[in-house]
Amino acid sequence: xxxxxxxxxxYARLFLQSRxxxxxxxxxxxxxxxxxxxxxxxxxxxxxxxxxxxLEESRKEINANFSxxxxxxxxxxxxxxxxxxxxxxxxxxxxxxxxxxxxxxxxGELPDKVQEQNxxxxxxxxxxxxxxxxxxxxxxxxxxxxxxxxxxxxIAGTLLGIRQLSTLKGRDxxxxxxxxxxxxxxxxx
Amino acid sequence: xxxxxxxxxxYARLFLQSRxxxxxxxxxxxxxxxxxxxxxxxxxxxxxxxxxxxLEESRKEINANFSxxxxxxxxxxxxxxxxxxxxxxxxxxxxxxxxxxxxxxxxGELPDKVQEQNxxxxxxxxxxxxxxxxxxxxxxxxxxxxxxxxxxxxIAGTLLGIRQLSTLKGRDxxxxxxxxxxxxxxxxx
DNA sequence: AAACCTACTTACCTATATATAAGTAACTAT
DNA sequence: ATAGTTACTTATATATAGGTAAGTAGGTTT
Numbered sequence: 001x002x003x004x005x006x007x008x009x010x011y012a013r014l015f016l017q018s019r020x021x022x023x024x025x026x027x028x029x030x031x032x033x034x035x036x037x038x039x040x041x042x043x044x045x046x047x048x049x050x051x052x053x054x055l056e057e058s059r060k061e062i063n064a065n066f067s068x069x070x071x072x073x074x075x076x077x078x079x080x081x082x083x084x085x086x087x088x089x090x091x092x093x094x095x096x097x098x099x100x101x102x103x104x105x106x107x108g109e110l111p112d113k114v115q116e117q118n119x120x121x122x123x124x125x126x127x128x129x130x131x132x133x134x135x136x137x138x139x140x141x142x143x144x145x146x147x148x149x150x151x152x153x154x155i156a157g158t159l160l161g162i163r164q165l166s167t168l169k170g171r172d173x174x175x176x177x178x179x180x181x182x183x184x185x186x187x188x189x
Numbered sequence: 190x191x192x193x194x195x196x197x198x199x200y201a202r203l204f205l206q207s208r209x210x211x212x213x214x215x216x217x218x219x220x221x222x223x224x225x226x227x228x229x230x231x232x233x234x235x236x237x238x239x240x241x242x243x244l245e246e247s248r249k250e251i252n253a254n255f256s257x258x259x260x261x262x263x264x265x266x267x268x269x270x271x272x273x274x275x276x277x278x279x280x281x282x283x284x285x286x287x288x289x290x291x292x293x294x295x296x297g298e299l300p301d302k303v304q305e306q307n308x309x310x311x312x313x314x315x316x317x318x319x320x321x322x323x324x325x326x327x328x329x330x331x332x333x334x335x336x337x338x339x340x341x342x343x344i345a346g347t348l349l350g351i352r353q354l355s356t357l358k359g360r361d362x363x364x365x366x367x368x369x370x371x372x373x374x375x376x377x378x
Numbered sequence: 379a380a381a382c383c384t385a386c387t388t389a390c391c392t393a394t395a396t397a398t399a400a401g402t403a404a405c406t407a408t
Numbered sequence: 409a410t411a412g413t414t415a416c417t418t419a420t421a422t423a424t425a426g427g428t429a430a431g432t433a434g435g436t437t438t
Binding site: 038045 | 426
């Protein structure tokens with residue numbers, strides 16, 4: 001992967017997470033890199049290829065992160081915290097909403113390839129949340145109501161939403177709402 | 190307001206809440222009503238006029254609903270429940286994501302008029318949540334951690350997110366996560 | 379030195395979005 | 409009867425999106 005290709009992915013992700021699937025074009029990326037539209041088609045023949053790649057790479061990255069924490073013996077709190085850290089990092093990198101959130105608005109209208117990868121990404125994240133919650137509950141780190149799976153959905157939905165809300169209300173809102181998510185888990189630092 | 194005009198608003202809202210701001214066009218609406226594109230421009234010269242109208246009307250409707258509940262002496266639970274009811278109704282009307290959520294993805298890139306109305310709508314909703322939470326906490330209906338305003342942001346963000354997540358995971362997920370939101374408020378029916 | 383590959387550009391196509399202007403048919407008020 | 413209004417249509421403009429085909433400059437291989 002050469003520098004141009006890396007830069008394409010970099011800006012594609014930035015635009016995608018700022019404006020959603022239908023909110024950016026190859027032109028936007030081309031202009032940033034001072035190349036022509038068609039150069040991007042050279043690497044990613046279709047927009048769906050580009051976006052599916054981003055989703056797939058993100059899934060791999062997230063899975064690698066969680067795996068690392070789990071394998072190093074991290075408990076439920078450490079596992080979840082690693083995702084909260086990732087969220088703040090993502091936000092601080094200028095990505096205003098989360099990656100699955102930028103695609104989900106159009107889900108159903110998008111190419112199969114993209115839908116498929118977004119589903120995989122979301123299922124993976126929620127799967128890791130479930131495992132973290134299960135571990136944490138068993139080890140007495142958490143004390144929450146509802147089943148592990150329901151709680152995982154709630155956390156996923158909440159993170160999705162507060163990233164979008166933070167677009168209007170700023171980083172402080174993101175910090176404070178994540179603190180409340182923890183409080184609701186019976187999480188004591 | 191004639192029938193055509195009402196139908197334009199009806200489909201505009203349906204499309205907006207299914208596909209987001211950049212996910213539908215005047216053409217989509219025109220086709221549904223079997224009229225021409227330009228007929229819609231007759232009523233709403235620009236897309237921003239159409240969407241700003243939808244946001245404004247929704248705000249009025251929501252304010253009227255909350256006001257009614259508050260004035261009829263409803264406590265915090267009844268106030269919040271009226272919004273949850275509204276959410277389910279909205280979902281069951283085929284509107285897959287919430288109205289502010291359909292716009293927020295593009296916030297910052299949209300016409301001022303639209304940004305302004307969406308901010309007003311969201312601030313209004315969160316304002317009502319805060320009042321409901323304050324009332325409910327004072328009257329011992331709720332028992333939650335964090336400030337009333339932080340909790341209102343959390344609920345708003347969560348509802349935003351779970352509506353979008355329900356796009357993938359169905360109505361059941363919406364029901365269960367709203368149940369958990371209540372549990373986290375210390376809400377006992 | 380010839381052939382080939384890489385990383386693009388040039389040129390073009392088709393479809394669509396967001397409008398605007400001008401016209402018209404049917405109804406409405408005076 | 410005429411003037412105005414309502415509810416559109418027709419025709420057109422401009423910009424952009426997504427995509428393809430063919431060409432080319434410069435480096436790499438044989």
